[in-house]
Structure formats: C-alpha cells, structure tokens
Amino acid sequence: MLNPEAKILDYGCGSGNVVVAGREKGFDIYGADVFYDGANSRKNVEKLNLLGNVIREIKQGKIDFTDNTFDLVLSNQVFEHVEDLESVLIEIHRVMKKDAVLLCLFPSKDVIREGHIGIPFAHWLPKNSNLRYYYALTLREIGFGYFKGSKSKTQWTTDALNWIDKYTIYREKHEIFQIFSRYFEFKMIEEDCIEYRLSASPQKKLLSKLLKFPLLTEISRILFQKLAGMVIIAKKKEPSKARRSVIA
Numbered sequence: 001m002l003n004p005e006a007k008i009l010d011y012g013c014g015s016g017n018v019v020v021a022g023r024e025k026g027f028d029i030y031g032a033d034v035f036y037d038g039a040n041s042r043k044n045v046e047k048l049n050l051l052g053n054v055i056r057e058i059k060q061g062k063i064d065f066t067d068n069t070f071d072l073v074l075s076n077q078v079f080e081h082v083e084d085l086e087s088v089l090i091e092i093h094r095v096m097k098k099d100a101v102l103l104c105l106f107p108s109k110d111v112i113r114e115g116h117i118g119i120p121f122a123h124w125l126p127k128n129s130n131l132r133y134y135y136a137l138t139l140r141e142i143g144f145g146y147f148k149g150s151k152s153k154t155q156w157t158t159d160a161l162n163w164i165d166k167y168t169i170y171r172e173k174h175e176i177f178q179i180f181s182r183y184f185e186f187k188m189i190e191e192d193c194i195e196y197r198l199s200a201s202p203q204k205k206l207l208s209k210l211l212k213f214p215l216l217t218e219i220s221r222i223l224f225q226k227l228a229g230m231v232i233i234a235k236k237k238e239p240s241k242a243r244r245s246v247i248a
Contacts, residue, residue: 002071002072003071004026004027005028006027006028006071006072007028007029007030007069007070007071007072007097008022008027008028008029008030008070008071008072008073008074009029009030009031009032009063009065009069009070009072009073009074009095010022010029010030010031010032010073010074010075010076011032011063011073011074011075011078011088011092012032012033012034012075012076012077012078012079012081013031013032013033013041013045013055014033014039014041015039015040015041015044015045016031016041016044016045016048016050016054016055018031018074018076019031019050019054019055020048020050023054030054030055030056030065030070031045031050031054031055031056032055032056032057032058032063032064032065033045033055033057033058034057034058035057036081036167038081038163038166038167061084061087061088061091062091063091063092063094063095065095066095067094067095068095068096068097068098069095069096069097070095070096070097070100071096071097071100071101072100072101072102072103073092073095073096073100073101073102073103074103074104075092075102075103075104075105075106076104076105076106077105077106077107077115077229078104078106079104079106079176080106080107080168080169080170080171080229081167081168081169082169083169085171085176085179086179086182089179089180089182089183089184090183093183093184093236093237096236097236098236098238099235099236100235100236101233101234101235101236102184102186102232102233102234102235102236103231103232103233103234104231104232104234105193105228105229105230105231105232106229106230107170107228107229107230108170108171108172108173108176108225108229108230109123109124109170109171109172109173110172110173110225110226111123111170111225111226111227111228111229112226112227113226113227113228114164115228115229116146116163116164116167116168117136117145117146117147117160117161117163117164118144118145118146119135119136119139119140119144119145119160120139120144121135122135122136122160122161122164123164123168123170127161127165128165132161133157133158133161136157136160136161137153137154137157140153140156140157140160141153145160147160173230176230180232180234183236183237184234184235184236184237185234185235185237186232186233186234186235187232187233188221188230188231188232189231189232189233190220190221190224190225190230190231191211191217191220191221192231193224193231194208194211194220194221194224195208195211198211
C-alpha cells in the first residue's frame with residue numbers, strides 16, 4: 001500500500017490529467033514535462049494554472065525538484081520519446097528518496113502496434129523508404145490510423161511518419177535493461193497490470209483468475225509487451241551501487 005503522505009512525481013505528465021486526478025483523490029502528486037512541440041500539453045497545463053508550481057518544466061534535461069524528494073515516480077508511455085534514456089534515468093534517480101520506486105510503462109522496439117499513429121510495424125521499416133510510405137498509406141486507405149482529421153490520406157501518411165521519426169526512439173530490450181540496471185533493481189510486472197485492468201470489470205474477473213495459471217500468465221505477458229509495451233517496477237539503487245559517472 002502507498003503511504004498516504006508519499007510524494008509522487010508523474011514524469012512526462014503531459015497535460016497533467018494524472019496529476020489533477022491524483023490531487024482530487026488527496027495524493028501529494030506533482031508533474032514534470034519537457035512540453036515538446038509534438039503535443040499541445042503546455043497550453044493545457046497553463047490553463048490549469050499549475051505550471052511552475054505543481055507541474056514543472058524540464059529544462060536542459062533537469063527536473064526542477066531537489067534531490068531525494070519523491071517516494072514514487074510514475075511514467076506512462078514516455079521513455080520511447082526521450083533521446084537520452086540514461087540521462088533521464090539519472091535525473092529520476094536523483095529526485096527519488098532512498099528505497100523509492102519507479103513505475104513505468106513504455107514500448108520497446110519489438111512492440112507490434114505503433115501506438116502513436118496506429119499503423120502496426122511502422123517503426124520497424126526503414127525511415128524515408130518507399131516501402132514504409134506505401135505500406136502505411138495502404139493501411140490508412142483501409143481504415144487504420146489515428147488523428148486523421150480532414151487531411152488527405154497521402155498528407156496524413158507523410159505527416160504521421162514524419163512525427164514518429166521526429167518524436168519517437170524505439171530501443172531494443174537488452175539496451176533498455178542494460179541502462180536500467182546501472183541505477184535500479186527492477187523487474188517486469190505486466191501480469192499485475194493485466195490483472196488490475198481486468199479486475200475493474202465484473203465480467204472479466206473470471207478471465208483474470210484464469211490468467212494466473214503459469215502458462216497463460218506468460219502468454220498474456222508476451223502479448224501485452226507486443227501490443228502495449230513493458231511494465232517495469234524499479235527500486236532506486238543507492239549511490240554506492242549505482243553508476244553515477246554521467247552526473248555532472
């Protein structure tokens with residue numbers, strides 16, 4: 001159980017929806033984001049009058065909170081957008097208290113579903129290739145794709161592919177695990193995420209129980225990783241154990 005007095009950080013909080021919802025529930029939760037050009041989240045946070053206090057802007061890679069501030073750091077579908085994952089984890093490690101926990105969900109390169117534009121495998125194919133363009137266009141023609149608006153199918157395809165090229169970096173699992181292991185003790189907990197989602201629906205509780213069988217648990221974990229991403233829970237390593245050489 002989470003201590004009611006725990007300090008929580010939503011890293012990559014975007015428009016601040018989780019922060020607002022958490023505060024309405026009485027949690028001491030804050031947010032941090034770079035507010036990149038690929039989203040409109042900054043305007044939304046400004047409208048909520050949270051920017052600069054409850055929600056801080058990440059500038060030059062630095063989280064605007066002091067060392068050893070948070071008991072729990074959350075990050076939902078963020079790490080596939082960061083160019084330097086190691087620097088991000090170093091900063092998160094810095095603002096975490098001793099024994100604090102990082103809970104994050106994000107896709108690795110082997111995810112099948114490209115969740116930002118809705119074109120499966122788009123991130124697997126060579127950038128700027130005719131193969132990728134016509135593949136994405138064909139799927140768009142038959143109904144695939146997100147945020148279509150009033151754009152023509154060709155314009156949507158060009159813009160969507162340019163967006164994932166500019167704003168996403170899909171890494172191999174072994175690279176992700178190697179970086180995490182320098183600063184955290186961690187494990188994968190997709191089965192817990194699946195159980196939580198299923199338990200919210202009375203109709204799906206039986207399925208939740210069936211997935212507790214070892215073989216079905218493993219199959220469900222693999223499917224979750226392929227369709228949504230990895231769920232990692234990580235405990236902060238102390239400075240004597242963590243590699244700190246990258247910190248200025």
